Structure formats: C-alpha cells, structure tokens
C-alpha cells in the first residue's frame with residue numbers, strides 16, 4: 091500500500107512539475123527562436139559587434155544569460171562576458187548540434203550539472219541546490235546549423251513552488267495512509283475478530299467440546315451469527331448430556347435384572363439340594379426378570395427406531411373409540427383384581443387415518459399407567475370427543491397424582507416419580523416418553539394435569555385429517 095501511495099505521489103509530482111515548467115519553456119523557446127532567426131545573418135557575416143548588442147539586449151529582456159556557441163559547442167559570446175572560448179557539453183547543446191533538433195530545454199543543478207528529472211523529483215531534492223534552465227536553439231543559415239544559442243535562466247522560484255507542493259502532497263498521502271491504517275484496524279476489530287472467535291468456537295466444538303460459547307460482538311449480522319452459534323452449541327450440549335444420561339440409565343436398567351438373576355442362578359448352582367418349592371420360586375423370579383429385560387430392550391428399540399428420524403407410519407383407517415374399547419377390555423382383568431372401575435365416555439368414533447399399532451401403544455400405556463398407579467377401588471375415566479379438526483382423548487384417574495416438581499420431567503426417558511415403587515410395579519420409566527414420541531409422530535400433542543393426592547389427567551390431541 092505504501093508503495094502505491096509513493097508511486098501516486100511521484101506521478102502527481104511529475105505531472106504538476108511538468109505543467110509548472112511548461113509555461114516557462116514555451117516563452118523561453120519562443121524568444122530564443124526569434125533571436126536565433128534574427129542573429130543568423132549576423133553570425134553568417136561574423137558581425138561581432140551587432141551580435142554582441144543583440145545578445146546583451148536579449149539577455150536583459152529574457153531575464154537570463156545568453157550565450158552563443160559555434161557548431162563545435164565552443165562559447166563565442168557570453169552576455170555576462172565570462173566564459174568566452176570554453177567548450178560546453180550540455181545535452182541540450184548536443185541535441186541541437188548532433189541530433190539536429192531545432193530547440194531543446196532542460197533543467198540542471200548549477201553546481202553538479204545534474205539534470206532535473208521531474209518524474210524523480212522526490213530523489214533529486216536537495217536544500218542547497220540551485221537550479222537553472224538551459225534553453226537552446228539552433229542558429230540556421232541556408233539549412234545548415236552554424237551555431238547554438240543558449241539561454242541560462244534561474245528556475246529557483248519554480249523549484250521552490252514544486253518543493254512546497256511536494257511537501258503538501260507528502261502530508262496528504264501520509265494522512266491518507268494513516269487513515270487507511272486506522273480503517274483497516276477498525277475493520278479487523280469489527281469483522282475479522284468476531285469471525286476468528288467464531289472459528290475458534292467451531293474448532294473447539296468439532297473436537298467435541300460443546301461447552302464452547304463465543305462473545306456476542308461485531309456488527310448486527312455478526313451478532314446474529316454468534317447468537318445462532320451459541321444457541322446451537324447450547325442445544326448440542328444438552329443433547330450430548332441427555333444422550334450420556336440415556337446410555338447410563340439404559341445400562342443401569344439392564345444391569346439390575348442381570349445382577350439379580352446372577353445371584354439367583356448362583357444359589358441354584360451352589361445349592362443343588364435346594365428345597366423344590368424354593369427352587370421353583372427362584373426359577374419363576376428369573377423368568378420374571380427375563381420378561382422385564384426383554385420389555386426394556388423392546389422399549390429401547392422402539393425409542394431408538396423413532397430417534398433415527400425415518401420412522402415409517404403404516405397408516406390405515408381406524409376408529410379411536412374402537413381402539414379404546416379394545417384396550418379397556420384388555421386391562422379389565424387387572425382393574426377387576428384391584429376392584430377399580432374403568433369408565434368410558436366416547437362421544438364420537440373419531441375415525442382417523444393412522445398407524446394402528448402405534449396408536450394402540452399410546453392408549454395402552456396411558457391406561458395401563460392409570461390402572462397401575464391408582465390404588466385399589468379407584469376409578470379410571472377415559473373420554474374421547476371431537477374438537478374441531480382434532481380428536482381429544484383423556485385418561486383421568488383418582489390415584490396419587492404426580493407432584494408438581496416432577497411434572498416437567500414426566501415425559502423424559504427412564505423418569506419415574508417414585509423410583510422404588512414404580513420399579514416394584516415393573517415400570518422402567520420409558521412408557522410415557524414412547525407415548526410422547528408417538529403422539530408427535532402423528533402430528534398431535536400431549537399434556538398432563540395433576541395435583542398430588544388428587545389423581546392425574548393425561549390429555550392427547552390428534553389431528554383427524556393429515557395435511
């Protein structure tokens with residue numbers, strides 16, 4: 091960037107320098123050419139007196155020193171009368187004598203003779219140097235160059251102006267450079283920094299660190315991006331936690347029946363002469379544990395299947411009321427045992443196009459819970475009605491209910507309110523989370539209302555028409 095500024099500064103310098111000199115060059119050239127034509131006959135005739143008068147007059151007129159050189163570059167006449175007979179070797183003289191140019195102009199440093207190059211003004215600058223302009227014109231007689239007129243004029247004033255301009259330009263470009271630096275610094279703070287932060291966050295996340303969060307900063311869109319990233323990593327973190335929780339719960343759930351069975355089988359192995367009745371009891375227990383295990387495994391399979399997102403519903407036309415009646419029939423023996431009453435209030439058949447076995451599982455799990463957790467002699471009310479485009483199905487009991495603090499977790503996997511009591515009843519805590527998933531799959535919603543000691547009500551709403 092610095093380089094481009096430098097190039098620009100010297101380009102502008104040379105342009106301005108060139109135009110400043112142009113005016114001077116034009117007038118000098120014109121008067122010198124006129125003088126050359128005027129003295130050509132005098133020189134041809136070698137009229138020294140007349141020549142001298144002309145040169146002196148012209149020198150005064152043009153404000154400089156006028157010299158007349160012969161065709162070998164030797165000074166014939168000097169309006170200052172100082173260097174008669176000397177040979178001068180300025181390129182401007184050679185250009186006339188050797189190259190045959192009519193006129194030429196160049197600016198030189200007086201001391202060293204160094205020529206000024208306006209394109210490299212920055213490098214040729216020196217405080218002490220005195221600059222002079224050399225303007226030359228050929229004296230022509232009968233199309234032969236018989237001499238050269240040289241006008242030496244001071245250009246100090248022009249140079250001074252040029253230097254001043256140069257100083258101003260350097261200042262301006264320095265200011266531009268500084269502001270560009272400041273701009274790029276601001277740019278990097280506003281844009282680059284937040285992006286770098288985000289990048290670090292993503293890298294940390296890709297290494298499995300879901301606790302990574304980025305600072306919300308930068309412009310509006312950057313802030314949005316950072317917020318989106320943070321909420322994504324938050325979700326991933328909870329997902330990761332719940333997955334770990336799930337795996338540890340699942341293994342625990344599988345380990346417990348295995349441990350119980352191991353103890354019982356070891357007793358059977360090491361006590362071959364065990365009482366026959368006790369033996370049968372052990373065998374029955376082992377059988378029950380195996381049932382439990384296979385129930386847990388099949389529940390887990392159902393959940394995993396639903397998690398894989400590509401569950402296929404095999405839909406058919408069915409009546410929800412019909413499904414409820416069938417499940418009530420299935421559960422009646424247990425309810426009878428507990429002297430419970432199952433009251434159905436089905437105001438509409440609620441025909442639906444849905445997956446029969448999955449819907450059956452929803453109804454069965456909810457009704458089974460009600461029967462299972464409600465004390466002997468309780469009542470389970472199941473109602474079904476149409477509500478606009480939805481079917482509303484509720485299972486309500488007058489059992490122990492669910493404490494308020496447990497309600498938000500009731501649909502979580504492996505969540506049980508009273509761990510010991512529920513396990514005793516054969517529960518794994520997967521039933522409601524399966525129900526929840528299945529209802530969502532059908533585009534419906536499930537909620538629960540309960541007060542401790544006053545029973546619980548589960549409400550399922552299912553859209554009757556898809557799409």
Ligand SMILES: Nc1ncnc2c1ncn2[C@@H]1O[C@H](COP(=O)(O)OP(=O)(O)OP(=O)(O)O)[C@@H](O)[C@H]1O
Nearest residue numbers: 459460463491506507508512517518519520521522
């Ligand atoms: N109707 C209800 N009344 C009181 N508590 C209930 C009721 N339904 C469910 N719960 C509580 O919610 C917990 C979770 O129920 P869920 O059906 O998910 O698991 P489970 O019945 O323990 O096991 P599973 O259904 O997998 O055999 C139960 O352990 C129980 O504590």
Ligand SMILES: [Mg+2]
Nearest residue numbers: 459517521522
């Ligand atoms: Mg259950």
